[in-house]
Amino acid sequence: MDLDIAAVARLAGVTSRTLRHYDAIGLLAPAATGHDGRRRYGDAELLRLQHILVLRELDVPLDTVASIVDTDDPTLVAALMRDHHAALLARRDRYAALAETVERTLTRLEKGLPMTADDMFDGFDGARYEPEARERWGDDAVDRSNAAWRRLSPEEQRAHLAEHEAVAEALGRQAGTGAEPGSPEVQALVARHHAWVSLFWTPGREAYAGLGRMYAEDPRFRATYDKHGDGTAALLRDAIAVFAETLPA
Amino acid sequence: MDLDIAAVARLAGVTSRTLRHYDAIGLLAPAATGHDGRRRYGDAELLRLQHILVLRELDVPLDTVASIVDTDDPTLVAALMRDHHAALLARRDRYAALAETVERTLTRLEKGLPMTADDMFDGFDGARYEPEARERWGDDAVDRSNAAWRRLSPEEQRAHLAEHEAVAEALGRQAGTGAEPGSPEVQALVARHHAWVSLFWTPGREAYAGLGRMYAEDPRFRATYDKHGDGTAALLRDAIAVFAETLPA
DNA sequence: GGTAGAAGTTGACGATGCGTCAATGTCAAG
DNA sequence: CTTGACATTGACGCATCGTCAACTTCTACC
Numbered sequence: 090m091d092l093d094i095a096a097v098a099r100l101a102g103v104t105s106r107t108l109r110h111y112d113a114i115g116l117l118a119p120a121a122t123g124h125d126g127r128r129r130y131g132d133a134e135l136l137r138l139q140h141i142l143v144l145r146e147l148d149v150p151l152d153t154v155a156s157i158v159d160t161d162d163p164t165l166v167a168a169l170m171r172d173h174h175a176a177l178l179a180r181r182d183r184y185a186a187l188a189e190t191v192e193r194t195l196t197r198l199e200k201g202l203p204m205t206a207d208d209m210f211d212g213f214d215g216a217r218y219e220p221e222a223r224e225r226w227g228d229d230a231v232d233r234s235n236a237a238w239r240r241l242s243p244e245e246q247r248a249h250l251a252e253h254e255a256v257a258e259a260l261g262r263q264a265g266t267g268a269e270p271g272s273p274e275v276q277a278l279v280a281r282h283h284a285w286v287s288l289f290w291t292p293g294r295e296a297y298a299g300l301g302r303m304y305a306e307d308p309r310f311r312a313t314y315d316k317h318g319d320g321t322a323a324l325l326r327d328a329i330a331v332f333a334e335t336l337p338a
Numbered sequence: 339m340d341l342d343i344a345a346v347a348r349l350a351g352v353t354s355r356t357l358r359h360y361d362a363i364g365l366l367a368p369a370a371t372g373h374d375g376r377r378r379y380g381d382a383e384l385l386r387l388q389h390i391l392v393l394r395e396l397d398v399p400l401d402t403v404a405s406i407v408d409t410d411d412p413t414l415v416a417a418l419m420r421d422h423h424a425a426l427l428a429r430r431d432r433y434a435a436l437a438e439t440v441e442r443t444l445t446r447l448e449k450g451l452p453m454t455a456d457d458m459f460d461g462f463d464g465a466r467y468e469p470e471a472r473e474r475w476g477d478d479a480v481d482r483s484n485a486a487w488r489r490l491s492p493e494e495q496r497a498h499l500a501e502h503e504a505v506a507e508a509l510g511r512q513a514g515t516g517a518e519p520g521s522p523e524v525q526a527l528v529a530r531h532h533a534w535v536s537l538f539w540t541p542g543r544e545a546y547a548g549l550g551r552m553y554a555e556d557p558r559f560r561a562t563y564d565k566h567g568d569g570t571a572a573l574l575r576d577a578i579a580v581f582a583e584t585l586p587a
Numbered sequence: 588g589g590t591a592g593a594a595g596t597t598g599a600c601g602a603t604g605c606g607t608c609a610a611t612g613t614c615a616a617g
Numbered sequence: 618c619t620t621g622a623c624a625t626t627g628a629c630g631c632a633t634c635g636t637c638a639a640c641t642t643c644t645a646c647c
Contacts, residue, residue, distance in 0.1 A: 095594075105595085110634060125642060127595055143440060150632070177437035181430050188426035191392055344623075354624085359605060362626095374613060375625060400604070 094119075097130045101138055116155050117141060147176050256281050260325055261317025270327035279332040282325070294336040301329030343368075346379045350387055365404050366390060396425050505530050509574055510566025519576035528581040531574070543585040550578030 098105045111117040112128065117137055119128035130138075137158055144154045260278050268275050283297065305311060305326035314322040347354045360366040361377065366386055368377035379387075386407055393403045508527050517524050532546065554560060554575035563571040 093595085104635085106634065106636085109596085114633095125595080126597090127642085143436070146436060152632090174437055174440045177433050177440060181433035181437060184426050184430035184433060187392070187395060188423055188430060191423045191426060342624085353606085355605065355607085358625085363604095376613085377624090394604095399602095 091120075092130045092135075094128045094130070097135070097138070100135070101142060103142070111138075111141070111151075114151065114155075116151060116158075143177070147180070252281070253285050256285060257314055257321065258317050260314065260328075261321045264320040264324040265318045268324070270324060271331045275324065275328045276332060279325070279328045282329070283332065294333045297336060298330055298333040301326040301333070304329075340369075341379045341384075343377045343379070346384065346387070349384070350391060352391070360387075360390070360400075363400065363404075365400060365407075392426070396429070501530070502534050505534065506563055506570065507566050509563065509577075510570045513570045513573040514567045517573070519573060520580045524573065524577045525581060528574070528577045531578070532581065543582045546585060547579055547582040550575040550582070 092100070094105045094108055098108060108117065108128070112119060117134060120131035120134055121129050123129060140158045141154055144157060145151070149157070256278055260275070260282075263272075263275050263278065304314060305322045311322040314325055341349075343354045343357050347357060357366065357377070361368060366383060369380035369383055370378050372378060389407045390403055393406060394400070398406070505527055509524070509531075512521075512524050512527065554571045560571040563574055
């Protein structure tokens with residue numbers, strides 16, 4: 090895979106100007122530039138571009154996009170992609186609601202019926218139908234999460250990662266003894282795990298449970314945990330399922 | 339109904355700054371301004387605002403929005419609203435496709451499977467999934483239609499309206515004699531009607547048929563035609579249905 | 588090898604759609 | 618009559634590219 094700027098533009102449905110802009114602001118640098126200065130893109134850049142475009146589609150400002158796509162923690166990445174997915178579905182529903190409102194307006198106008206002002210704007214208020222974009226990405230959740238991570242000193246970052254290792258290892262030992270997901274020892278470890286995740290992300294009940302499932306299903310994550318013993322990821326998943334019940338929605 | 343700027347803003351989910359901006363650029367003037375200069379809005383303004391917001395939602399530039407919402411020909415207005423509705427549905431489907439693409443990317447990444455570049459951007463290319471916004475509104479169809487109407491001199495505009503009256507009257511006579519929708523006389527009149535509509539809008543098969551149905555179903559339109567005799571609107575609808583078959587999709 | 592044409596490069600300016608701040612005025616309640 | 622909430626009109630700012638302009642480079646064909 091070695092594409093020139095025009096090919097990438099065609100594939101992604103953007104203009105070459107946009108790609109140059111993204112290069113200029115440091116958002117998406119080409120894999121290499123030919124000896125003549127021409128930009129060449131590879132697979133990794135395509136993946137990154139897709140990620141960028143999803144976020145752009147959600148009206149996330151490009152500098153925020155940069156901080157998001159720069160995260161390299163796979164836990165965060167996966168959680169974010171799930172969030173993006175949910176946001177896209179929310180958009181879909183929003184446009185469905187808008188279409189319905191327009192249709193209702195049309196038929197009511199045709200029949201000469203009156204409409205209340207509230208009816209008329211049903212679906213238009215971003216605040217009610219879009220608790221995603223601005224509130225979600227503006228300078229909240231994810232943005233803060235990255236900022237939080239970045240604010241840590243290198244030692245603190247290492248300490249944070251070490252805590253995760255410690256939890257995973259302890260979980261592995263519990264898995265080795267056939268411990269129950271709901272047992273006090275395991276739940277205590279999950280609590281530590283939740284606290285660990287919460288540094289950059291405060292998942293709700295569903296989100297945390299989803300994260301747990303992903304740990305067990307995604308080969309990469311599973312490997313991360315199962316290196317401490319087979320069944321560790323599965324134990325974590327089940328333990329998280331129990332723990333998640335206590336979280337707010 | 340007599341609302342101040344804050345009330346309108348709350349209802350529509352925009353800021354008061356936006357409403358002032360729309361006033362400043364002549365897009366949406368308040369119904370009246372109090373003796374102290376405060377803007378007061380009425381029902382008509384709310385309807386116009388809804389129309390504006392639908393178009394804005396579709397990324398139509400505001401000056402184009404202005405030219406669209408300024409049309410006063412009810413035929414055009416109805417046709418446009420139907421188009422807007424279709425465009426919103428297209429958006430809905432687009433976000434559904436995007437969500438699907440992201441989901442596919444996620445699961446494939448989880449399983450370590452490769453993805454083709456084409457797969458990855460499925461749904462992102464605006465050209466393929468959005469033959470609406472830019473191409474539809476940019477400076478095409480509707481924009482041109484308004485411009486076309488505006489380019490006519492006042493006498494030409496009168497002549498155009500007179501042609502419509504003449505067609506409607508002739509149709510009324512045909513309806514009075516119980517003519518068949520498919521008869522040569524009636525079809526000749528429909529051809530004139532189509533030519534009349536085509537000045538500002540070139541409807542495809544489905545669109546023209548839909549327009550015909552609206553003529554018969556919408557009380558206001560029905561009245562326009564049935565004043566030349568009961569059943570005129572129905573005859574026109576059926577005749578258009580026949581005529582539309584000959585149109586390109 | 589020469590040359591045309593397509594497509595790349597950087598650099599610069601412009602447009603759109605409001606956000607936001609400043610300075611000021613007015614209304615309704617206590 | 619004060620106070621605080623909200624209105625008004627400028628004015629400037631900004632993000633995200635679009636759109637020239639001037640120039641270079643690759644490819645293809647004679």
